Amino acid sequence: MSHHSTLFSQARSLIPGHVFQKLAQRHKTGRASRKFGFKEQFTVMDFIQLADRPSLRDALCCLKAASRRLYHFGLKNVARSTVADANTTRPVGFFRDLFAEMYGLCASKAPKHKFRFKSRLFSLDATTIKLCLSLFPWASFRKTRGGIKMHVPLDHDGHIPAFVAITEARAHKSRIDRTLELPRGSIVVFDKGYVDHNWFQALGARNISFVTRLKRNVVCTLLERRLVNRRSGVTSDHAIEVATRGKPLRLRRTGYRDPESGRRYEFLTNQFRLSAQTIADICKDLWQIELFFKEIKQNLRIRSFVGNSENAVMIQIFTALTVYLLLAYQKFLSRLDISVQQLCQLI
Structure with a gap:
């Protein structure tokens, strides 16, 4: 079969295959699916981000229209219910660990920060993602509003997210400091x-x-x-x-x-x-982290979701940030003189 590599295939291939195998083995629950495992699930969610699809039904219709290329994507035609069930029941830990693996790859190629000192520099802040309370009743925030809060320490080497913690929207910022692990000798700036x-x-x-x-x-x-x-x-x-x-x-x-x-x-x-x-x-x-939040909200799908369960929302957020690291990794490898936002728009 002749192979013509697509932009989507090239972007996804930046994640080594052994990483998927290692994480799938770590987070397996019961009998593994032969047709739709963790890798295939991430591929579908990755496509939703890069192709900017508004819903799961729309994304699967687009993939079905490109059925001749699904083999090179590592996919087969899959039912919407299969993807929806996977997003609802499969552990978020796989996607959280995949994000961490991608950060390790990305950080090794990232350019250093602009300051003269050699210590690592991180900015710490949080942003609230608003949710419709009638569709996401588990994310109650106020009487008529729902939402979650995403805490991110931004690594100034390349301006990439180093860690992600997701809490309820009413949680105070100071609660996250107990779970934050930074390298010894580093500097962290926060409000x-x-x-x-x-x-x-x-x-x-x-x-x-x-x-x-x-x-x-x-x-x-x-x-x-x-x-x-x-x-x-x-x-x-x-x-x-x-x-x-x-x-x-x-x-x-x-x-x-x-x-x-x-x-x-x-x-x-x-x-x-x-x-x-x-x-x-x-x-x-510290203003760099505000620019980062603005960038991901404008270019990635983290304000509208293809599933209503808490598990599906977490999976989509971790996938979006992993895609951001994939784009940043491609930028660092190619030494492109454009921002991650411009690269996302280009793809």
Whole structure:
């Protein structure tokens, strides 16, 4: 049979075949399906993302129309009920682990962040995905609204998602810090919603630095004043001590005035080696994760879903983020001078 590789086949082939076999063996439940396993399920969900199909019925009709190419996709004609049942009953862990495997491949080829220091840099934030309460009753948020919250630490090496945690929409941001695992020696930047002094203690014990905005109501003791270069915009650089349930916590408070807007900001960190100007630049780069959320919501299907169960929604979200990593991986390998968003639109 003659083979003409399609864009879809090329994109999917970036995931090594042994990864599917390893994960399928890890998450198998009962007797494996000969015609529609985990790999085939991911292929269908991947097609929904790259082809921007609005529903499962529409996606399967498009695949059926290209029946001569299904062999090269690793697929056969499949009933809609088969895919729907798989999305409802099969473990989300397979798709979560597939995302983690793809991040490992992608991170090895990603360009380094723009700062001079060698430590890994991560931005941590969350975005809410709104859901119709009548269609998704398990995702109750308010009386007339439903939704879930997606927490993501963004790796600034390539600006790719490093980890994903999905919680109910009403869950506070600070709950996610207990499950977050970052490399030792890395730096994480986040907004005021994640401020937790006990977590700061835990980060310091793991040799992880943090940078965040200072809350107005923080109670602290001034320990030391450092010299600053006010021409650079830095207005203050202090060593302070804040009280916690355990030992007193020694931190650094820096002030910065934006030369463009004239607004003054205060930052809190446990990083004493970097300059105050670098601390301000790191906190300013937190905006990258907002751009990432905007990018995936505009170009991937994570606001409308092809299944109504909680399991189906989780599978679609992890598939979407795995597709984002696939596109970023292709971008890094090809050294394309375009964004992941432009590459997604091109495909």
